[in-house]
Amino acid sequence: MQSKYKVGLMRLNLLAAALLLALLAYQTELFASALLLWLAVTWLTVTAALLEFSHRRPATIPWQLLPSLLLAGLLWTDPERHALWIWGWPALLMLPQPRWMLGVTFALAGLAWWSLIGLLGFEQALFSGLLLLTLMLLGLARNLQLQPLRLASRQRVRLAPGLPLWTAHQLATDLRRERARCRREGVHGELLLLGTSRHLLWPLAQDLCRQTHDFETCYRLNQRTLAALLLSRDPEQARSRRQELLNGLRAPVKARFTILEVASSLDEQLARFDQQDVALAVDPEVDHGR
Numbered sequence: 001m002q003s004k005y006k007v008g009l010m011r012l013n014l015l016a017a018a019l020l021l022a023l024l025a026y027q028t029e030l031f032a033s034a035l036l037l038w039l040a041v042t043w044l045t046v047t048a049a050l051l052e053f054s055h056r057r058p059a060t061i062p063w064q065l066l067p068s069l070l071l072a073g074l075l076w077t078d079p080e081r082h083a084l085w086i087w088g089w090p091a092l093l094m095l096p097q098p099r100w101m102l103g104v105t106f107a108l109a110g111l112a113w114w115s116l117i118g119l120l121g122f123e124q125a126l127f128s129g130l131l132l133l134t135l136m137l138l139g140l141a142r143n144l145q146l147q148p149l150r151l152a153s154r155q156r157v158r159l160a161p162g163l164p165l166w167t168a169h170q171l172a173t174d175l176r177r178e179r180a181r182c183r184r185e186g187v188h189g190e191l192l193l194l195g196t197s198r199h200l201l202w203p204l205a206q207d208l209c210r211q212t213h214d215f216e217t218c219y220r221l222n223q224r225t226l227a228a229l230l231l232s233r234d235p236e237q238a239r240s241r242r243q244e245l246l247n248g249l250r251a252p253v254k255a256r257f258t259i260l261e262v263a264s265s266l267d268e269q270l271a272r273f274d275q276q277d278v279a280l281a282v283d284p285e286v287d288h289g290r
Contacts (some may be wrong), residue, residue: 167219192228193256
């Protein structure tokens with residue numbers, strides 16, 4: 001998965017940017033400006049070091065709030081040295097971010113431009129402001145244009161590089177396909193739902209992915225619920241595997257096994273799982289001899 005997600009290349013770019021900012025910080029005489037640059041270096045370095053674990057954080061978290069604040073701080077504290085950086089605001093607008101963060105970026109860019117009026121003069125400030133506004137509107141338009149593509153991409157790609165962990169949208173599609181395949185090929189399939197606390201969700205996801213086979217898939221349905229489609233040769237093998245799988249998971253968990261032949265829609269399965277008041281439940285098995 002390394003080449004597919006380009007983790008190494010992204011890490012190299014972040015470290016190169018950190019090195020460049022470190023050189024600028026070393027040459028900066030103003031303490032406040034140097035401090036902001038060293039904070040940016042630290043942020044880029046830590047991000048590069050933890051890049052592989054970025055799947056633990058939801059995509060809606062506005063991580064770009066920090067670079068926006070750092071950029072605004074540089075323009076406010078040392079405008080003579082960093083005035084050229086004002087053209088970085090349109091690029092920040094094109095990054096994936098919540099809609100409210102777009103407004104924050106516009107506000108910070110406006111305040112940064114206002115702080116440069118005395119340095120640029122009225123005419124140059126007016127021209128640069130109009131040009132900056134035009135570029136930011138283009139960046140905003142590009143962001144809004146890509147939002148449907150990003151949403152569709154998040155719905156169909158894996159949530160965690162290296163782990164067979166997919167979205168709830170993908171599970172709704174896979175349920176119909178795997179149910180039809182089990183009936184066609186005579187394979188015993190089960191839907192496993194697991195519930196746990198928020199702080200144990202990702203450790204439990206790693207355990208679940210280790211317990212499943214390569215041809216099986218796991219899913220993150222929400223902040224407390226995981227799922228997996230389990231395939232076995234027959235009901236006897238499935239029964240022996242259930243306890244073995246649960247023994248390999250860190251507790252506490254709430255589990256529900258449902259045979260695909262009797263499984264209803266995903267929404268109904270989740271409703272039954274929410275109403276479940278016992279730690280383990282297994283939906284009644286069907287008679288394959290009928």
